[in-house]
Amino acid sequence: MHSTFKIFVPFIVAGLTACSGINDSWEVKGGGYLKYSINGGDEITQELERNDVEIPFIRNSHHYLLIKVPMERSERKDQMNIMVNEPKLGKNGIIASYTWIQIQATTRAPLVGNDNYATIDQKDDIKWTATLNLQFKDCRQGVCNDSLPPITFKGRLQYWIAEDDR
Incomplete structure (x- = not known):
């Protein structure tokens, strides 16, 4: 009996260790990520905390979707706000x-042009997903340049x- 216990102890420990962080997942604590590219460059993954995204009527009385990336948590020092009013499934204006x-x-660079949108393909009480297509004025030289x-x-x-x- 003692040798059987020695055999199963590693499996029990491994199982408990595998489940130890399960309550830390985005599915439980909220949050997610935004993967994006600028001018077709390398894909950047920015983790989003629970309060970085405001979903309509979740802990608020808002009717908009707001995605915020704070500079202090961005490795590249990117920062952004993206807002969709009264989001629905499908194509939404910004x-x-x-x-x-x-x-x-x-x-800070403002949005330009008329072809800016978020295509929302899932929005329910568990998960929201969207594809974003935006154009911003080029302000990377310290001043916004219309040319x-x-x-x-x-x-x-x-x-x-x-x-x-x-």
Whole structure:
């Protein structure tokens, strides 16, 4: 009997260790990530915490989706706000007055053009996903320059609503 116990102890310990961080997942605590590229460059993955995304009527009375990336948590020192008013499944317009980006701690760049949108393909009480297609004024030289082509931002949002907020 004693030798049987020695055989099963490693399996029990391995099982408990594998489950130890299960309550720390995005699916439980909320949050997710935004994968994006700028001007077709390398893909950047930015983790999003629970409070970085405001889902309509989850812990608020808002009717908009707001995605915020704070500079202090971005390895590249990028910072952005992206807002969609009254989001629905499918293609949604972007609210230009609340949407901007700072690339590598440069000057804040506003949205430009008329072909800026978020395509939401999942929005329920557990998870929201969207594809983002945006263009911003080029402000990377410390001043916004209208003669330069706009910066193209393409991204993919995956965000899980915290269990406590469902």
